[in-house]
Amino acid sequence: MSERFDMIVLGAGSGGLTVAQRASRLGARVALFDPDVLGGTCVNRGCVPKKAMWFAAHIADMHRLAADIGFQTSPMALDWARFRTLRDQYIAGIRHRYAMRLEAADIHVVEQAARLVRADTVATESGLQACAPHIVIATGSRPRQLELPGFELGMLSDDIFALDAPPQRLAIVGGGYIGVEFACLMRGLGCEVDLLVRESLLTDFDLELVEALAVQMLAHGIRIMRNTQITAARGQPGKVTLEATDGAEYGIYDAVLWATGRVPNSGGIGLEELGVERDGHGHVLVDAFQNTNVAGLYAVGDVTDRKALTPVAVAAGRALADRLIGGHADAKFDDSVIPSVVFSEPPLGAVGLTEQQAHARYGDAVSVHTGRYTPLLWMVAGRSEQSVVKLVCIGDERKVVGIHVLGPGSDELLQGFALALQKGLNWSDLKAAIAIHPTAAEELLLLH
Numbered sequence: 232m233s234e235r236f237d238m239i240v241l242g243a244g245s246g247g248l249t250v251a252q253r254a255s256r257l258g259a260r261v262a263l264f265d266p267d268v269l270g271g272t273c274v275n276r277g278c279v280p281k282k283a284m285w286f287a288a289h290i291a292d293m294h295r296l297a298a299d300i301g302f303q304t305s306p307m308a309l310d311w312a313r314f315r316t317l318r319d320q321y322i323a324g325i326r327h328r329y330a331m332r333l334e335a336a337d338i339h340v341v342e343q344a345a346r347l348v349r350a351d352t353v354a355t356e357s358g359l360q361a362c363a364p365h366i367v368i369a370t371g372s373r374p375r376q377l378e379l380p381g382f383e384l385g386m387l388s389d390d391i392f393a394l395d396a397p398p399q400r401l402a403i404v405g406g407g408y409i410g411v412e413f414a415c416l417m418r419g420l421g422c423e424v425d426l427l428v429r430e431s432l433l434t435d436f437d438l439e440l441v442e443a444l445a446v447q448m449l450a451h452g453i454r455i456m457r458n459t460q461i462t463a464a465r466g467q468p469g470k471v472t473l474e475a476t477d478g479a480e481y482g483i484y485d486a487v488l489w490a491t492g493r494v495p496n497s498g499g500i501g502l503e504e505l506g507v508e509r510d511g512h513g514h515v516l517v518d519a520f521q522n523t524n525v526a527g528l529y530a531v532g533d534v535t536d537r538k539a540l541t542p543v544a545v546a547a548g549r550a551l552a553d554r555l556i557g558g559h560a561d562a563k564f565d566d567s568v569i570p571s572v573v574f575s576e577p578p579l580g581a582v583g584l585t586e587q588q589a590h591a592r593y594g595d596a597v598s599v600h601t602g603r604y605t606p607l608l609w610m611v612a613g614r615s616e617q618s619v620v621k622l623v624c625i626g627d628e629r630k631v632v633g634i635h636v637l638g639p640g641s642d643e644l645l646q647g648f649a650l651a652l653q654k655g656l657n658w659s660d661l662k663a664a665i666a667i668h669p670t671a672a673e674e675l676l677l678l679h
């Protein structure tokens with residue numbers, strides 16, 4: 232006998248928690264299944280512990296800057312165990328607050344994996360069954376595992392948060408968000424880092440800013456090997472050598488991080504049997520309203536083919552609950568403008584089209600305004616690395632279709648500019664605005 236609900240949600244990560252809580256607030260009786268801890272990737276194995284580590288690395292970098300500008304500093308060593316405890320306590324606190332909120336909302340939480348047995352019914356291995364007219368797949372994604380000899384000698388991003396101590400020599404394979412972020416932050420924490428990249432870095436970002444970031448990473452002592460396809464790892468844990476297609480060998484490393492993308496958790500949960508359409512990578516295909524091709528089944532977050540970012544999963548979940556339970560038939564989220572930041576050192580932020588994408592789409596109508604500057608504090612400290620800001624515009628009115636920022640503060644300053652771009656922004660609006668001086672943000676207003 233199945234227990235009946237108004238909505239069932241598979242997955243208590245960013246997307247699943249949002250849709251479940253919002254649907255409940257709007258009056259639905261909701262069941263939420265997840266075999267793992269509450270919060271999913273972002274809270275437990277992603278954004279949150281990563282950002283805490285980024286802050287620690289940033290503090291270490293500021294300490295080096297402090298010495299450069301005249302502070303009497305003594306060597307500063309991170310008590311890794313204490314830092315890990317504090318970070319993990321913070322995360323446990325987030326999970327605790329989620330649990331309290333779910334309980335207060337009377338959401339029926341089942342700490343088990345579920346699979347679809349019919350379009351309106353899910354079941355667990357232990358034999359529990361539940362049914363609802365609306366079932367939301369929010370099962371997220373997991374790190375991609377490569378089929379190459381010795382893969383098990385390396386770790387995945389899930390594992391890096393559990394390290395007892397930072398390795399002295401670390402290889403990172405992959406040049407996407409995770410590869411670049413961990414290269415920078417582990418270097419900041421004192422590791423020797425080699426970044427081995429199949430093609431080039433951050434291929435979705437503006438080439439000019441990525442190259443400027445690469446210059447700074449090199450200046451910080453990160454070795455970047457491009458066009459390097461790793462074919463095998465050998466040795467033993469703590470002593471690993473990597474082999475590449477051209478016969479070159481890299482190492483010996485104390486640790487290897489495979490950061491080669493993520494795959495959706497869409498297998499083995501009954502989707503094939505029900506005929507739910509997926510793309511070649513396994514992402515569940517959804518329309519603008521998060522509907523799958525099967526009535527009553529929806530998907531949000533990393534398990535879909537949308538951009539794999541927490542705010543995207545959250546926005547999708549919110550809109551879906553508003554539509555299914557809140558009665559807003561047109562509710563969907565606008566995914567045309569999605570800002571994002573790579574938490575590198577310094578951070579790299581982007582919203583809208585890159586120069587390359589704009590040229591491909593608008594040809595000669597594109598104009599680009601780029602500024603390079605050395606941040607004030609770096610100048611004082613005698614550093615000469617440059618930050619870069621870029622506006623990508625189209626047409627005679629110079630409508631802004633892309634904003635790209637690299638440098639200290641980029642992570643915080645981008646949000647307001649992204650909102651302006653979303654609302655419709657011309658270059659003349661920026662030129663007419665009064666700047667805040669001296670800041671990094673004003674560089675975007677002062678472009679020629």
Ligand SMILES: Cc1cc2nc3c(=O)[nH]c(=O)nc-3n(C[C@H](O)[C@H](O)[C@H](O)COP(=O)(O)OP(=O)(O)OC[C@H]3O[C@@H](n4cnc5c(N)ncnc54)[C@H](O)[C@@H]3O)c2cc1C
Nearest residue numbers: 242244245246271272273277345370371532533539540541
């Ligand atoms: C290292 C790292 C750093 C990141 N940093 C950022 C960042 O700075 N900013 C940002 O925006 N994004 C970041 N991301 C991406 C972000 O974490 C994801 O986009 C986001 O967590 C996706 O949320 P989700 O709800 O789709 O999936 P998840 O958070 O992965 O949640 C899915 C949940 O489903 C559960 N589940 C799986 N199978 C089943 C089943 N059969 N039944 C029930 N439950 C199931 C899982 O246990 C999991 O809890 C980062 C990711 C990583 C890995």
Ligand SMILES: NC(=O)c1ccc[n+]([C@@H]2O[C@H](COP(=O)([O-])OP(=O)(O)OC[C@H]3O[C@@H](n4cnc5c(N)ncnc54)[C@H](O)[C@@H]3O)[C@@H](O)[C@H]2O)c1
Nearest residue numbers: 405406407408409410429490491492493539540572573574
């Ligand atoms: N700051 C943030 O917002 C943030 C941070 C981390 C992750 N994320 C999200 O999580 C996603 C996953 O991050 P990621 O860095 O794992 O993926 P990614 O897609 O950003 O990068 C994957 C990298 O692995 C390489 N790669 C893929 N297959 C390979 C192979 N077989 N051999 C060698 N290299 C290979 C790719 O060329 C690429 O450089 C991101 O795309 C992003 O959406 C966001």
